[in-house]
Amino acid sequence: MKRLNFTLDNNTVSLLNKLSEKYYGGNKSQTVRAALESLAARQGHDGWIITGYTPLRIDHEVNCHTCGSEHNEGNILFKPVFEKGNSPQAIKQIPSEEWVECSVCVEKQ
Numbered sequence: 664m665k666r667l668n669f670t671l672d673n674n675t676v677s678l679l680n681k682l683s684e685k686y687y688g689g690n691k692s693q694t695v696r697a698a699l700e701s702l703a704a705r706q707g708h709d710g711w712i713i714t715g716y717t718p719l720r721i722d723h724e725v726n727c728h729t730c731g732s733e734h735n736e737g738n739i740l741f742k743p744v745f746e747k748g749n750s751p752q753a754i755k756q757i758p759s760e761e762w763v764e765c766s767v768c769v770e771k772q
């Protein structure tokens with residue numbers, strides 16, 4: 664647990680009072696926690712985000728995931744590294760199909 668200090672305008676303070684009285688027995692911390700959880704759930708941005716790429720020498724013909732360009736066996740492409748995170752770009756599931764990017768697309772990210 665950590666004590667946080669922040670500033671709210673009067674309207675927000677009275678809204679917090681009203682909500683905490685109505686739903687959380689006057690517990691403002693619990694009210695703020697519930698509000699944040701509901702915001703996070705509504706945003707729906709919890710998921711997998713790409714945190715980097717690892718180079719990969721491909722052993723068959725593939726298309727870049729982003730631009731669709733064709734690449735022949737022996738070319739170096741880049742495989743995304745996924746981590747759990749929260750971002751507007753987050754995806755719900757790691758795709759099961761092959762996902763490689765060409766160097767042009769990786770540089771643009």
Ligand SMILES: [Zn+2]
Nearest residue numbers: 727730765768
């Ligand atoms: Zn590409």
